[in-house]
Amino acid sequence: MTSSQITVALVDDQPLFRSGIRMLIESQDDMRFIGEASDGAAGVALAKALKPDVMLMDVRMPGQDGLESTKQIVASGSATRVLVLTTFDLDEAVAKAVGAGASGFLLKDADPEFLLAAVRTVNTGAEVFAAQATADLIRRYSAAVPATTAVPERYLTLTEREREMFALASRGLSNGEIARQEFLSEATVKTHISRVLAKLGLRDRVQLVVFAYEHGLN
Structure with a gap:
C-alpha cells in the first residue's frame, strides 16, 4: 500500500x-x-x-x-x-x-x-x-430538472468572455472544440472554464451543464 x-x-x-x-x-x-x-x-x-x-x-x-x-x-x-x-x-x-x-x-x-x-x-x-454525452443526457431529461427564469446573481458576475465560454461548455463542447472555434489555446480555454466554475460555485463541467438547464441558460 x-x-x-x-x-x-x-x-x-x-x-x-x-x-x-x-x-x-x-x-x-x-x-x-x-x-x-x-x-x-x-x-x-x-x-x-x-x-x-x-x-x-x-x-x-x-x-x-x-x-x-x-x-x-x-x-x-x-x-x-x-x-x-x-x-x-x-x-x-x-x-x-x-x-x-x-x-x-x-x-x-x-x-x-x-x-x-x-x-x-x-x-x-x-x-x-464526453461533455456532449452530459449535455445529451440532461437535454433528454431536462423535465426532471425544472428550469427557472431567475438568473442567479453569481452568473451576473461573469465577464462577457466568461459567459461565452459558459455558453459553449453548456452545449457540450470540449476544451479542444472551444479552442478551435474561438481560435484560442486549450490552456486559455481551461483557464476561462476554471474561473467560470469558481465564480458559479460549481465543481465540474457536469454541474455547469446542469446549472445551465436549471436556469434556462442553455
Missing part, C-alpha cells in the same frame, strides 16, 4: 458484481479497495466512515437508491467522487444523479479497462464521459 493509491468503495446490491469489481480494483497497483455496501443507506455510512476517493454507486437498489445516496454524500461536503453505475445508457435516474452531483456515469457492462480508466480520471477531478 502506498499513499498515492486511489481508494475505491462500491455500493451495489448484487454480491457477484461486487465480488468482480473488488477483484478488478485489487488487481491494480495504484488502487486500493476499501469497502462495499449492498444498499444506499449503508453506502452513505460507508462514505462517511472511510472517505474513499471514488465511490462506484449503483442507481437501482432496494430501499434507498443510488440517487438519494449520491445526494446525501455530495450534500455532506464529502470530497468523495461518485461514479454512478447503470444498466441503461442515458437513463432518467442517471440524469437525476448527475444533477445531484455525481461526477459521471458508467454502464455496468463497460469494459474493465474503461472502468479503471474512469476511476483514475474522476480521481483527478475530471469527468469520465
Whole structure:
C-alpha cells in the first residue's frame, strides 16, 4: 500500500458484481479497495466512515437508491467522487444523479479497462464521459430538472468572455472544440472554464451543464 493509491468503495446490491469489481480494483497497483455496501443507506455510512476517493454507486437498489445516496454524500461536503453505475445508457435516474452531483456515469457492462480508466480520471477531478454525452443526457431529461427564469446573481458576475465560454461548455463542447472555434489555446480555454466554475460555485463541467438547464441558460 502506498499513499498515492486511489481508494475505491462500491455500493451495489448484487454480491457477484461486487465480488468482480473488488477483484478488478485489487488487481491494480495504484488502487486500493476499501469497502462495499449492498444498499444506499449503508453506502452513505460507508462514505462517511472511510472517505474513499471514488465511490462506484449503483442507481437501482432496494430501499434507498443510488440517487438519494449520491445526494446525501455530495450534500455532506464529502470530497468523495461518485461514479454512478447503470444498466441503461442515458437513463432518467442517471440524469437525476448527475444533477445531484455525481461526477459521471458508467454502464455496468463497460469494459474493465474503461472502468479503471474512469476511476483514475474522476480521481483527478475530471469527468469520465464526453461533455456532449452530459449535455445529451440532461437535454433528454431536462423535465426532471425544472428550469427557472431567475438568473442567479453569481452568473451576473461573469465577464462577457466568461459567459461565452459558459455558453459553449453548456452545449457540450470540449476544451479542444472551444479552442478551435474561438481560435484560442486549450490552456486559455481551461483557464476561462476554471474561473467560470469558481465564480458559479460549481465543481465540474457536469454541474455547469446542469446549472445551465436549471436556469434556462442553455
